[in-house]
Amino acid sequence: MKFPRLKRSFFIRDTLTVAKELLGKYLVRRIKVGKIVETEAYIGPGDRASHAYGGRLTKRNKTEYLIGGHIYIYLCYGMYWQLNITTERAGKHECVLIRALEPLDEKSKSKKVASGPGKLCKWMKLDKSFDGEDLTKSKRIWLEDRGFKLKSSQIQAAKRIGIDYAGSWAKKPWRFYLKGNPFVSRK
DNA sequence: GTACAGATTGAG
């Protein structure tokens, strides 16, 4: 492997820090690679927008409770998968939603195949079989640091998307993306 | 067991 994989120590830090520093990192799915350009932080159990709000633990979200560096993936609206990466320590049920990737090859770029959480998973062929996958050990998928230098001035914070039901939590600026990047999701 | 809403998307 040419580039260093992100280690456990990267993921077990504060969720907002991880959400920001994931920007510019590369998600590698065997031959497919994309640079992360948009993320959102979900911080249970206080966060009403989180599936772990109030300490809820269901068959669907149990992987969200794993130690940082694991995949929590779930089906939304019955058709679209949402890729999350757990953070912090086991039992902390906090995670980062990966919302958009910038593909490496020009053909995929022109189609914006990963500009949205549902599209991203469809492109990378991610589904339930990846639930609970360990990104620090898996041979199918992992995260790499390819030397992209992230400057704080490039990080744009904004309200999270699609969670208006969460009241004041919906206003938290916990969505982060690379300023001016054309591959962030619409809206 | 039934009803309903959701961390979305692409077509109209």
Add this chain to the structure above:
DNA sequence: TCAATCTGTACT
């Protein structure tokens, strides 16, 4: 603006 389509939650 709307429907597609499945899982968890709150009812009966």
